[in-house]
Amino acid sequence: MTTPTIEAAPPGTVPEPDWQERYGVASRDVYRRTLVELAREDPRVFCVDSDMGGLETLFGEELPAQYVNVGIAEANLMGVSAGMAATGLLPYAHTISGFAATRACEQLKVDVAGNDLPVRVVVTHAGLSAGHYGPTHHAVDDLAIVRTLPNMTVVVPADAVETEYAVRATADLPGPLFLRLGRAATPLVHHEPYEFRLGEARLLRAGDDVTLVATGPYPVSMALEAHEALAGMGISARVLNMHTIKPLDRDAVLRAARETAGIVTVEDHLVAGGLGAAVAEVVTEEAPCRVHRIGVPDRFFDHVADERELLVEAGVSPERIIRAAASLVRPAG
């Protein structure tokens, strides 16, 4: 497993204002800045754009020899990136999550995953983060698809801090990566440096009664809110940030299954096929326990709302997490 290249400062030594300035923006912006830094250090790093907007100036003007725009052509984006990777380059291919996972799914499967090539598919607008753009731009099925692709590593940073860590930790990954980002700024989960370990769930809060396993910016921050409320109810909830969906940290899931009353999964993705399904698959085979899956139900959203509102409407909210966790710890009757 790749180890992070960021040196962790001693906890509590980072002045909050600087931290806020560096990371208090959209994960996407931190990602882009980090990519430019990586590309300056390594000429194999290429930015492959599909007319996303922003990369052409931020990256293209800075490092034109390492920038390629294939236009609005997502299937081609995957094939071109695979071809580039086969020659020894490290292409970072950019598009919107839904366009990568569904429109260009076959190229992603056959050309990228099928060849086990180091293409980094970096997607934005994941989950319901494209809120007001409508259901064509919502991507709540992408994890279900990409986690079934052999060779694929799937990472969902919880905030801008983790985004930078994840990008650096996967810089030398020999195979393909699907890095799932949102669109707008989301709450900061991490306020000081820590050691990001790819494939290892990060324990955000210790707890013995029940386990909350979350992935993605709002789900993780909602799980932390729920942890506080549950503590007030006398329930000790373990909170795991499952930033790596594949390979899944089976050990952390099995410990949760064995050491606590049950697991609540939280994701900005369909309850079918995503984190909840992945967790259920693990415990079903090795340590059966109750798993309550909180995520997006089997429907489209055809009205305008922002990301958090849509999530709450979908049933992804601190209140739902609290109720689910409490019911696992103290079953009715």
Next chain:
Amino acid sequence: MTTALDTAPATAAPDVTGPVDGAAREAAVPPGAAGPAGLADLADLAHEVRELVLRMGTSPHGTHVGGSLSSADILTVLYHRVLRLRPEDPAWAERDWFVLSKGHASAALYAVLAQRGFIDRAELDTYSRPGSRLAGHPLRRLPGVEFPTGSLGHGLSLASGVALALRRTGRAGRAFALLGDGELQEGSVWEAAMTAGHYGLDNLVAVVDRNGLQITGSTEDCVGLEPLGERWRSFGWATVEVDGHDLAALDEVFASLPHTPGRPTAVLARTVKGRGVPLFEGKKKSHSVQLSPRLFQRAMTGLNARRAR
């Protein structure tokens, strides 16, 4: 924008005035790199490719005979005269890259790979049989296969990415993709064509096996492709039309790449599906055939008779 190409006749044939001097050609390329065959050897090699395709067609699932036979001459010229390859070192950094975008013509590819020594000829007998590396569509684990193909419409994007990367990293290699004509109905082909044209990838060559037939019949009756040359040119490509069964003409076309500096080249090779075996020539049913021992003998008799003529 008007360019000389826009007015070039779509049917411009290459100017072939005589046989190419093989020794002079080979002296001009890096030692041990280009295909080792002389021009005079090509007919025998192509004949053998067809025989090997027919043999693979006797395997339990048969093979895509028609499209393999229509590609046979193109692949023979590419692998024996054009592509800079090192069979003993398939990953040689300075090599040319080849992508069989019409992956169903795998039998013809395996035949030339065996002729060039990437695989043993004996392995061809395993074609499509349990445990074999020779699947109905090429697997990447086979030496000499750069990308697995079979789902149509992928190869030109892959080759474009290779060509773009080779250029950006200052490497000499070129990227070739062999596409079926029916395959051009896949929209992703034109995404790639547009990108390659935009970037002026003159180290990229798309060869279209224009045999005119797909499973249901004529390409023009299914979803028409003409005017095909105009379509490629309008995407920023230089085009060359050539008789895809004229070995000398193919050799001449491939020897003078890029056709136009600053543009990718589309070689539109007019071919006949099932070419070389009268039983299959021009027949849509030749697309995928399992050859019984009797049918194989009939096909071989026809192939040899055509050769002798």
